[in-house]
Amino acid sequence: MAILKIARMGHPVLLARAEPVADPTAPEIKRLVRDMVETMEDASGAGLAAPQVHVPLRLFVFRVNPDRASGDAGDTAVLPNAVVINPEIELLGEDVRLRWEGCLSIPGLRAAVPRAWRIRYRGVDTDGQPVGGEVTGFHAGVVQHEFDHLDGILYPMRMTDFSLFGFNEELARVAAQQAAAQARP
């Protein structure tokens, strides 16, 4: 097990299209996935794609924590640590919503990014077993964000409203002030 170094925005590895994984069951892929999960947890992230740790392969890990799931029928499953190798993704329907996102490669910042509410995705795990399904909400959003990393796309490249972009600390301060104002009688 090892904590891997995370590439930050500006590094070319984040802009390259990643290559398919030839053998998802290979020992080095299992080791990479274990290290990516450990790195994601250490950095308190919700997802991590292989190019973010300088490995240009099509795989990512993510987790849906109970406090993040929207409660929607397609988003209630709480996944501790999921891996998706060689993913395919299909956006379903016309419902696109703004979703607040951060990225371990863009530390300290977050932004509202338009994402499809409902998607279908599939891939395999490190046993070669199929994973994925039809999902919504947070689950659908994190999969779109991580999938984008495999095509060299970072969330600012998806943004439509740059006024909804800021430092976590500032946004948290504003949110706290607004909550306090609403709580006042």
Ligand code: NI
């Ligand atoms: Ni990211």
